[in-house]
Amino acid sequence: MLHRSVAVELEVTKELSKLLCSVESAYLNIVREVAAYAVEHNVTSAIQLRGLFYSKYRGEYPGLHSHLVIQAIRQASEIAKSFMERKRKGLAQKPYPEVRNVSIRFDETAWNYEQFIKSIAPVRIKLSLPNGQTEVWLRLHKRFWRYWWLVLNKEAGLRKTLIVKRRANKWYAVFVFEIKPKEGIPQSVVSFDINENTVAVGKIDLTSTVGMVASWNRQYLTPQLYTIKTDFGRLARRYGRVRNAIIEKLKPEFALPNGKYVNVTNTREFRKRVKHLRERGRKLGRVRQIANELTRTPAIIITEELGDNPQESMIEDVGKDELRHRIKQTPFKSIEEAVEDKALERGSRLVRVSSYRNSRVCPIHFTRLERTDDWHTLKCPLGHYVDRDYASVMNMDWKTTPEAWIKAFWWNMKSLNKNMNWRKYEGKSNPLIPYEIVQYIHAVLKTFVARLERCPAMLAQGDPMNHHRIQNEGGGEETSHALLGQGGGQ
Template sequence: MLRRAVAVELEVTKELNKLLCSVEAAYLSIVREVAVYAVMNNVTSANKLHRLFYYRCRSEYPSLNSQLIIQAIRQSSEIAKSFVERRRKGLARKPYPEVKAVSIRFTEFTWSYEQFIRSTAPVRLELSLLGVRRVVWLRPHKRFWQYWWRVLSGEAELASTLMIKRRANKWYAIFIFKLKPKKEEPESIVAFDINENTVAVGRIDIKTTVDKVAKWNRQYLTPQLYTIKTDFGRLARRYERVRNTIIERLKPHFTLPDGKYVNVTNTREYRKRVKRLRERGRKVGRVRQIANELTKTPAIIITEELGSNPQESMIEDVGRSKLRHRIKQTPFKKLEKAIEGKALERGSKIFRVSSYRNSRVCPIHFTRLESTNDWHILYCPKGHYVHRDHASVMNMAWKLTPEAWTKGVWWNMKNLNKNMNWRKHEGKSNTIIPYFMAKILHTTLKEFKASEESPAMLARGKPMNPTGEANEGGGEGDLARVSS
């Protein structure tokens, strides 16, 4: 099941705003206290924390709903586990977690879940706040109605847990929709390759391909090859210059008596200025745009197997620090995850193939490409030039072909042996397929080609139904006799 969160603004009066603020303060106080205790005493189990803190919190906040106290303790357990994991990896700077903001979790017992899901057009809900049940009106928008229509049509479900969160002095209700993956017939085959500033795409439209084959006047099919400009590398360079400018401006304020400077990046003033930058928001916007572009129609989507941390393997042989920084800032996994989620939502299927030598082999002749003065353009020994990114996406599509064809043209490269000596195999035949069989196939493909003199099928042939266009009167039997 896919999950999508939709935030809807609440219409809040002054009295309701004070009530929500009181609930938020009590809820946040419980989360902070329990999270700090869990980390300090190494008790991260939600059940143990519930036994330790539930009755104390009930006596301290008697007007707060018991279900809200239970959810606060569970949320504290999740925060403690996350903090312990980050501290184990060396990413935590402080000995205990600091919870600055929190989302109030309402279970199905603390808000009108049953009444909400039975409504055709829900515009209000009821919340249990400090011993009273309050009606709160919503301000639904287009995205909410889109997912609600899926709920009404049976394509999605609404989760029973509702989250209420305050942001910029406005209150929002966050609904969680569980979407059922669609099952659609693929309309195209899409292969994409992620680079520093572009995403190379190779698209083959299945319906168009069938139409072109029916015209029988094309011997080869050329896929649609194009690139989507992302500028992740240029974005990283730009914000690097911005951060360096901020550091230079703050340096005079953090000078030590011996003339040296404090590490400005650890100061509060630096973090306060950097958090206003929109680098993360811009990346997320571009990632979603690319995911939407590649999954517009149901398709078979092919990409490389990146692994858990692709940036580390890419920067192993890179010496320049700036290039290493740009590679680290490119969101490979985030883009792949976004495309995978959109693919499941829209009825596409994603497949991963090996990344071994995708951009170093000619996708037409399956020979090793040679370098040129341009890093993006490579030369094929058969006498033509190939763009590195286009070769990569085409070779990904080749690797999705049946196993026998893969063995025939990839010289046992399916073993993914990265230490394979390429020159050792050059000029040798494939031991899996006999030589005489390969010779017969080569001669057949070379000599017997469709042309205007001998087309693949009759250019002006009559329909193959012997009874004309009629379907009655024994046409099926005659057709079977002719076919045999």
């Protein structure tokens, strides 16, 4: 089930704003006190905390709705659990959680959920405040009506908990919609490979590949290969220079008598200046752009298995601090999660394959590629040049074909015969199957049909996302389409 949150501004008067501020202040005090107690006494169960504090706060805040007290205690329990988990990992710097602001949670008994969900065009809500049931009008917009239309068509549902929060002296109501994933007929096969400054994409149109068009026009069998420019590496270098300039400017203000300096990055002045750089917002915008581009139509989307923390495995053998920083700042997992989330919403399906040998094998002849003077351009032993990014996305497509066909080309699979020394065939064509059979299967694979009912063939070897792919990424975005057909014959 997909979740989408929609924030709608509330039309509040000065008196209503003061009333909401009083509720927020009481709610915040409850969360702070209960969270500090839970961490100090190692009590994180919401039921136990409710038994300890519910009567106290009901007497201390008699005008506050009883379910708001319960929601505040539950929220404090969640904060305490999160803080203790971070503390175990060594990420917490203070002995207690610091709660600066909260969002007020109204459950179904604290606002008119039943009446709201039955309305065709809801324009107002009723909140249980200290002065009783208070009616508040909503400033609805296009995004809200989009998801409300899905609710009316039984394609989505509205959660019973309403979140009310204050931002820049404005009050917002946050509605959470639960959307059913779409089931669409795939129209294409899209594979993508994430690099430092680009995302390489390979697209195969299924309707033209398996239809009658391919029988008389062979150009439709050629995959579409292109890149999406992201510049995550350049963005990291730019903001790195800006942050270093801010540190050098603030250093004289934090000099110690012994000639050393305080860690400027932990100071309030540094955080105040850095928060205006908008680095996170720019990254998020580019991640969403990539996800939207790859999921425009229902498709089978193929990517590499990244693992839990791909950056750590990629910087193991990297010595340069700047390169390590750029790799750490590239949002590999964020792109994958955004594509997967958007794919479910639009009727696509994401398939993950192994990263083993994707960028080191020729997708035409299945031989090991040789290095050239250009980092992104490799040479096939049979005489033509291949762009390593486009070779990677094409080899991902081959890995989704039925397993029996892949065995004809991937000669280093230990699962075929554990007693055979497959390493001696490194860099060679498959000697186990006659070349005529390989040619025939290759011709058949040109018109393959991706099958969702079969699990994709996975190669278990190799670490997720080898770091060599982005060591020299600076010139990759200028590379246009892959030179798959240059030079020698097939």
